[in-house]
Amino acid sequence: MVKEVGLTNLKNLYSDELEAFLANLGAERFRAAQLVEWLYGRGIQSFSEMTNLPVALRSRLAEVAFISRLKKLAEAKGEDGTIKYLFALEDGQAIETVRMKYRYGHAVCVSTQVGCRMACRFCASTIGGLIRNLEPAEMLDQVLAVNGELAPLGQRVGRVVLMGSGEPLDNYEAVLRFIRLLNLARGLNIGYRHITLSTSGVAPGIIRLAGEGLPITLAVSLHAPNNELRDYLMPINRRYPLEELLPACHDYADRTGRRVTFEYTLIRGVNDSPREARELVRLLSGHLAHVNLIPLNPVKEREFQPTSPEGVRRFARLLGEGGIPATIRRELGGDIDAACGQLRRKVLAEARLGDLKDATDAEPK
Numbered sequence: 001m002v003k004e005v006g007l008t009n010l011k012n013l014y015s016d017e018l019e020a021f022l023a024n025l026g027a028e029r030f031r032a033a034q035l036v037e038w039l040y041g042r043g044i045q046s047f048s049e050m051t052n053l054p055v056a057l058r059s060r061l062a063e064v065a066f067i068s069r070l071k072k073l074a075e076a077k078g079e080d081g082t083i084k085y086l087f088a089l090e091d092g093q094a095i096e097t098v099r100m101k102y103r104y105g106h107a108v109c110v111s112t113q114v115g116c117r118m119a120c121r122f123c124a125s126t127i128g129g130l131i132r133n134l135e136p137a138e139m140l141d142q143v144l145a146v147n148g149e150l151a152p153l154g155q156r157v158g159r160v161v162l163m164g165s166g167e168p169l170d171n172y173e174a175v176l177r178f179i180r181l182l183n184l185a186r187g188l189n190i191g192y193r194h195i196t197l198s199t200s201g202v203a204p205g206i207i208r209l210a211g212e213g214l215p216i217t218l219a220v221s222l223h224a225p226n227n228e229l230r231d232y233l234m235p236i237n238r239r240y241p242l243e244e245l246l247p248a249c250h251d252y253a254d255r256t257g258r259r260v261t262f263e264y265t266l267i268r269g270v271n272d273s274p275r276e277a278r279e280l281v282r283l284l285s286g287h288l289a290h291v292n293l294i295p296l297n298p299v300k301e302r303e304f305q306p307t308s309p310e311g312v313r314r315f316a317r318l319l320g321e322g323g324i325p326a327t328i329r330r331e332l333g334g335d336i337d338a339a340c341g342q343l344r345r346k347v348l349a350e351a352r353l354g355d356l357k358d359a360t361d362a363e364p365k
């Protein structure tokens with residue numbers, strides 16, 4: 001994204017591109033490493049703060065480039081330590097980012113698009129459709145913003161999951177660049193094995209991703225063990241049905257040696273019966289797979305309710321008896337509108353109400 005026409009967002013560039021960019025300005029290539037450290041390590045906001053760069057270079061950079069940043073609009077803290085942030089982008093669009101605390105440290109769930117066009121029936125992010133793709137820098141900025149929040153504690157983000165608003169494989173090029181930039185040694189230096197990409201099931205994207213040679217974890221939102229139910233819950237299934245999606249996932253596991261995680265959100269009376277558990281066992285048997293069972297975070301605008309804790313345990317037991325490894329994901333941030341898209345919708349709705357109030361409070365003409 002450019003803030004103004006012609007200005008380059010430096011956080012979109014790989015190290016060699018940054019070197020070339022600096023060379024074009026007449027600067028030495030080693031300045032790129034210094035820039036990377038300022039941009040990612042110290043999270044500074046302006047070129048004038050880059051005190052080890054010559055003053056002339058700092059002025060030149062300010063003429064041709066800019067450093068993007070997010071503005072925090074709202075945050076909601078859960079009792080379990082999960083924090084959901086609503087950030088404004090440079091163009092005023094709003095995105096959600098979730099910070100989660102685990103035993104091993106902090107993970108960040110990033111958004112990859114503003115809105116989403118996948119129309120999953122249980123999701124709030126898709127209600128207004130896709131507004132626009134995020135740039136790599138805008139995804140990095142979410143991680144950097146959370147690092148900024150953690151800095152006073154002397155901590156930083158150790159894991160990144162691409163599981164927020166948007167379908168990552170619908171924004172393929174930018175997402176791949178983001179993942180590679182996350183791994184930059186002098187930058188955020190997040191190992192590929194600590195990165196998880198979650199997709200609603202864009203089969204050609206999965207096949208393409210398998211060829212990238214990145215040992216990241218692939219998570220596939222399955223949520224149904226047959227086409228009929230999946231067509232209903234996730235319209236993407238009409239485009240890439242299970243006969244196409246599962247071979248793509250198995251191909252990914254074969255080519256990367258990485259076990260694919262299948263996300264299965266349990267929705268009361270919809271996909272949580274013993275029959276569906278057995279169907280899921282038949283579907284995944286014989287493959288390198290793992291099922292992550294997720295109790296539904298209810299969305300105000302949707303009619304679905306979560307399966308009871310006993311129902312979740314029964315479903316997990318049936319999978320285990322069928323030889324499918326399954327874990328029950330602890331429900332993070334259920335008390336803070338943590339399902340993707342919910343905080344954004346709430347804050348935007350309140351802002352609209354505010355506008356309405358301002359309008360109605362105005363003096364009658």
Ligand code: SF4
Binds near residue numbers: 164
């Ligand atoms: S669940 Fe993910 S892919 Fe589906 S509509 Fe929501 S953001 Fe998009």
